Amino acid sequence: MLKNILKAIRLSLILWLLTAVIYPLLIFSVGQLPFLREKANGSIVANLENQPYGSTLIGQLFTSDKYFHPRPSTIRYSQGKQARPTGISGASNLAPSNPKLISRTLETANQLRDENLQITADLIYTSASGLDPHISIKSARTQLERVARARNIKQEEIMPLISRFTDGRFLGIFGEPGVNILRLNYTLDLNEFNRKQNN
Template identity: 30%
Template sequence: MNISNLLRQHWAALRLLLVLTVIVGVAYPVFIWLVAQIPGLSAKADGSIIDANGRPVGSSLIGQSFTDADGNPLPQYFQSRPSAAGDGYDPLATSASNLGPESIVDTLGDPALPEDDNGAKSSLLTLVCSRSKAIGELEGVDGLRPFCTGGGVGAVLSVFGPRDAKGNVVDPTRVVSVNEPCDTVSTPFVDVYEGVRVECAKFGEDYSAGQILPVRGNAPAESQVPADAVTASGSGLDPHISPAYADLQITRVAKARGVSPEQIRTVVDDHQDGRTLGILGEPRVNVLELNIALDEQYPATG
């Protein structure tokens, strides 16, 4: 290949690069941006930003926490559902916990280390139980739910002993409450199981050789704390809560704002959305939009 042919081919390639750069790198993005500015689309294209008192406070598409510096719920605000995205509602770390329904045994922390760095890891069951207990205390209702102890951890036993053909222990010789460490409880959630005294768990011991049995307990089948109040969404960014969870919080918010529950309920109803297209999803309440409306209509009294 001579020099002239080589230069001609490189010049053709350079011209093609320039043309595609203009079309794909400039014209197409500008076209998409112009389409996004069409009335009805522009708000969503710009992030569905919500303003309050002339400044942006968040997006209607991304949830956020309404807590104080220590992470405690602010009583005058409706609380969002839990989030597993980073430290909570982090768009750069959107994710779920990846814990499934079989996650029922906690990893106990080393009691010799600080609580925030002792290696402890809660199972999904204990996360649900602890959240339900905390919400029950916050809202003044019974937060107990099936398979949870009164202390807010998963009610799970490891039962040792001979087994039948199906793998079930038939004559227990030892029973351990695997999610209740000895250094935090005086007695397990149940004293005796099939005639055997129940022990509390100890850090460093392996109880996996026993038959792992979740204990339902005497909690009602339907907890007073809704499921979306104790479980995170798949993205960790869900800005909505169910009408049932919103209803649970009305009394607290009304008291904190010095108004009647009926007044708060009216605002909640005004910010409740139905199913998308009438058939998709469930009715829902946007927490940020609701709290902003409350600040405008009924500012907190203290």
């Protein structure tokens, strides 16, 4: 019996070493290869002061007219231009007939009307995760006039950036193309900074 107990202990230690030490170290090492490092470390974008601006994988709150606004979210965001989610991901789980959901949707739709923006589904409805960093091309173009006016630049200067930061369908067939809001807003800030430096 003692022999079986020792054998079980040895087997447990070997399995622990494989699954809790060797495997995680192997995966971490592969993730730090040059062509994988950015994604493995969270796809963090740094600002002009080399401080974290945000992750291109996580939706963030932008409220100024100078920025393209993201999808609404049930996740509570921290405040500021570099706002980051502070809660766990997930949808509200409210039924379509829930008065709270109906009220929030109508409020968002009325706000878009007040801003003379075309109402699109992804500017009214949250994503399943609450952290979707993309909006549709149509939703980006809807906000184009407002952003160009707030930044005092021509819409034609922003259109190439919308195209540049549009991610295609997953594997070429799943989902719809979407514009990455963080990359787009960051580049608009960078271009504005460079214009001011050159003047």
